[in-house]
Amino acid sequence: MLPVIALVGRPNVGKSTLFNQLTRSRDALVADLPGLTRDRKYGEGKLDEQGFIVIDTGGISGDEQGIDFEMAKQSLQAVDEADVVLFLVDGRSGLNPGDELIANHLRRQEKPCYLVVNKTDGINPDVAVSDFYSLGIGEPLPIAASHGRGVNLLLEHVLSELPDFDELDAERLREIERGTKIAIVGRPNVGKSTLVNRLLGEERVVVFDQAGTTRDSVYIPYEREEKRYTLIDTAGVRRRKNIKEAVEKFSIVKTLQAVRDANVVVVVIDAREGVTEQDMHMLSFVIDTGRSLVIALNKWDGMNGEEKDRVKEQIQRKLAFADFARFHFISALHGSGVGNMYDSVDEAYTCAMEKWPTNKLTRLLEDIVAEHQPPMVNGRRIKLRYAHQGGSNPPIIVIHGNQTAALPASYKRYLENKFTKVLGIKGTPIRFEFKSSENPFEGKKNELTGRQLAKKQRFKEHVRTLKKQERKKATKKR
Template identity: 35%
Template structure:
């Protein structure tokens, strides 16, 4: 089958709007290979969207990143990995270890090589490790963009892992044959029942956000109890949004590790640009955002911008003060930190705060308690009767300020929605921003809504013009007079 003129998009379904669900019923396919052989581009080709960060340089992907995919009616989890080099050191060695973990836990391994380079000693070294996993290996020879390169691909029979499948991740050529081989290698397993189709929303989703190098990946590893994502002192190590299901507090949570959100988004290029885009997308599919702040340093403009982005998105919010262990005995820094919060983050005084250390594990379990508190506020609904009874007393004691000699009246209020809570005020005039902030604060004092933004909007009742009103009144008097005469 030749897919050159029939790319995979449209021939399969990938979960473009939901996070992948790793469980025992869904087989796992790991895509591994040396750096810059086109693994992430092949993953994007299979899932039918640009899910993985792709750039024409080596070492862009660093973590294990999972995606949902389907071929020939078989669902499986596709795991993209960083470049695997057997003799790597430093950060590259950590990336290679993540790829090795992915291969060891997979049901089928897709080993990708570059036809323009051919088999290298590094490829052979990786294959020796793959054989020790006792997993089926499907050989994908990438960058075969035309028939003249098919002969070069055939020479890779010499690697000793079976038939080489020539593909072009860029154009889609041959990718159908590759997926046929993958599904055949998976064997006949019972189809998975999707809990989402049965009305189960699944675990609550928590996005770990913050500027680069504040400890998001370290926190996820601490929560997961294993080295799930790459951690390195270099800022910007994470580039993909990584989902991990974690059992905490007697329930399952989906934590989403993200790349650091950088303030000067327009100036970003290449992998950093797409990594920041994916962090924003991860926030949009999360329910609550845990914003990590490095308390060993003064609050930066980037910290404030991340918090503002969460509030603007309408997601529930938790502030996690990381590296608290570094403040042991430093009372002066703690006092100054409180002043920073009051001055720079006073707008989100309603967000729960937890003091943690991802390095030592101090109080990291409190994150889920705070997240649940914020989600409760995010989901909260107030009955219309209770809301208007409270509002009537409040407005009587503190009416809105006048504008242009007229004092607007609040006629009625209702909660139009949740996630986040949205209140609509029916008024006779415009309410000043200061009074709306007053209403929001008193709403929180009375009803809670801890950890959740609140939306307040107005519906101003339009008054009838004096002329039309008089005409209407005169017309009614005329009708009554006519009826009396009759």
């Protein structure tokens, strides 16, 4: 198995910065703000030929209440999963009572634990680590995670005592990551994290009755019924005018990146509030990126018949532009209707990745054009000659012909509806690209041969003779 390394410590000691250094990425959100990380984040790292998995966790202070208590539970669960723990402390702030509480807990776990003193840049490392010997965790290891100083030495020290790199496990991890990526998006506090936990069947991410609980995009690979998936829990997206904190701006950027990175996007809507303008903006963004779409109306339980009818009427009126998507009326808290969403996700992913042969698409195009031909432009009929597939996720159909730039939007919608219906595409938008064939003789002058010139001259003389004869007949009649 690949060794698992958990990063734990008080808030704002540099765990996410070290996570990015170990994974050579910028996946973890980093800012000078305590409590920024709330959910467990997993990443893969490698040093020479030794691979490992890193878990970033939220800070533990020892006096957690409310949402901080839920964050601490996630951190302690990461310690249980790990093979080795890196206990980070702040070399500038010195020893803190919260550090002593965490050290007491780690000593009881009977797992390899290394005391890492971060933020030692610009100060004497010996002075920075002197206060932390009293924790009894072992030899403090000084690093500066923001600059990467001492990180490789720390890794070499830790990995030298762990199992050897197993290529099969690394390949299996990559296979899991290549599974269907499902992004859960929506406005704040609509139940995205609750839905993630319900789909996984465990309390994997922090759930709390507070808008903005999730701040970073959390990728969670797993298997279900021998199928590979990666769930992406994202931060809620509010209207731009309501965004005040810089951290929230970066969280929204991470959410939009997760949408582009996903194969299927589940947009969660609060059924009790109905379809809002922000929900429609999010749906439009997902469709514009070309990702497969599933719409989940959460908190459906407890609503009376009149309220449900009102929401359904809103869907028909406001979401006609997303009629290709599957709608699910669910309760993420109680689990009703959640299991059926996997069928829609699998169907949308299959349609998005479908491959069609060129001859099938060309025959379909010919049948559609024969049923209803394109209009005429400048006295010439627009001709659509053949079609082939240009890409997947979303499916792209490339159609070749002449004057395709003049094809009206109404006829493009006609083609889209016909292709979608005949090919049986569900849950994903379909895109068309039109290419006009160039005239190979455009701009070239036709040079006549001597024989053609003589024939042209005889034809002109013949025409002149006919005209003279007509004039003579007209004169005799007078």
